[in-house]
Amino acid sequence: MSYNLLKGKRGIIFGALNEHSIAWKVAERAYEEGAIFTLTNVPIALRMGDTQLLAEKCNTEVIPADAVNLEDLEHLIIRSMEVLGGKLDFILHSIGMSPNVRKGRHYSDLDYDFLAKTLDVSALSFHKVLQTARKLDALNQWSSVLALSYVAAQRTFYGYNDMADAKSLLESIARSFGYIYGRERNVRINTISQSPTPTTAGNGIKMFDSLLDFSERMSPLGNATADECADYCIVMFSDLTRKVTMQNLFHDGGFSSMGMSLRAMEQYNRGNCDEEVDPDHKYD
Numbered sequence: 001m002s003y004n005l006l007k008g009k010r011g012i013i014f015g016a017l018n019e020h021s022i023a024w025k026v027a028e029r030a031y032e033e034g035a036i037f038t039l040t041n042v043p044i045a046l047r048m049g050d051t052q053l054l055a056e057k058c059n060t061e062v063i064p065a066d067a068v069n070l071e072d073l074e075h076l077i078i079r080s081m082e083v084l085g086g087k088l089d090f091i092l093h094s095i096g097m098s099p100n101v102r103k104g105r106h107y108s109d110l111d112y113d114f115l116a117k118t119l120d121v122s123a124l125s126f127h128k129v130l131q132t133a134r135k136l137d138a139l140n141q142w143s144s145v146l147a148l149s150y151v152a153a154q155r156t157f158y159g160y161n162d163m164a165d166a167k168s169l170l171e172s173i174a175r176s177f178g179y180i181y182g183r184e185r186n187v188r189i190n191t192i193s194q195s196p197t198p199t200t201a202g203n204g205i206k207m208f209d210s211l212l213d214f215s216e217r218m219s220p221l222g223n224a225t226a227d228e229c230a231d232y233c234i235v236m237f238s239d240l241t242r243k244v245t246m247q248n249l250f251h252d253g254g255f256s257s258m259g260m261s262l263r264a265m266e267q268y269n270r271g272n273c274d275e276e277v278d279p280d281h282k283y284d
């Protein structure tokens, strides 16, 4: 159902790789709500993924950009304003990647070049997008900029590895830049901390299915889906949330406020918790 919440708004959506991507769902919903926007992704993802198909559905253009490359970002933003016919009203940063996760490096044995790449792609790219947009004065008053985060920024989750550090940095950038851009141009900047979601990036996390199942059971409302995340992003891009900024907004069915559920307690009582599951600490 459409409410025309984004009628007349222009934006850029980063990170739609395939139909499972959270950004894909956001693009579909933004289109339904009357927005016009460009899509972007890193060139290799454009070759391997289905972004072009989405662009056809949303009647728009794909502009390749590596989100860590300032020249690419400058070109992306200038070209987007040309294609869309004016300054922007919203940006979605839906980007995450860790070479340490991909190569199975343990958190206590990180490759630091990989870590630098994780932080650059998954967090600093958000700063780069904001800095480039500000220098080009590309955002209208009361624009809304969002990035996607995960609760591992605040709590430790098995297997999330250096992505936890990247998400902490990402959320901090939203606060620090939110102050500057809010004061100057009323631009609001937030992160949405989403439930585990079965996407290409999500499935890369170690034992992701168990994580998904655990958080489904621990969340009073169950996990939030990618479609539900898209709905939340639409509200955050709309004029209905104009005074929300510098926040990390949990969209997780209540998971982040839970300590222990009855179901988890019963499961705990049934299990053999004294058994050493990983005596050599190979997998922790």
Ligand SMILES: NC(=O)c1ccc[n+]([C@@H]2O[C@H](COP(=O)([O-])OP(=O)(O)OC[C@H]3O[C@@H](n4cnc5c(N)ncnc54)[C@H](O)[C@@H]3O)[C@@H](O)[C@H]2O)c1
Residues within 6 Å of the ligand: 014, 015, 016, 017, 018, 020, 021, 022, 023, 041, 042, 045, 065, 066, 067, 068, 093, 094, 095, 096, 097, 121, 148, 149, 150, 193, 194, 195, 196, 197, 198, 199, 200, 201, 202, 203
């Ligand atoms: N899936 C989950 O469980 C989950 C939970 C919370 C938050 N998130 C976050 O949601 C966001 C989107 O991930 P997703 O789950 O939709 O997975 P996804 O794999 O569909 O999307 C990740 C995107 O990042 C893009 N990307 C990687 N490197 C890039 C670069 N250098 N420049 C530009 N784009 C680049 C990929 O091409 C891909 O499109 C990420 O920030 C992720 O951390 C995901």
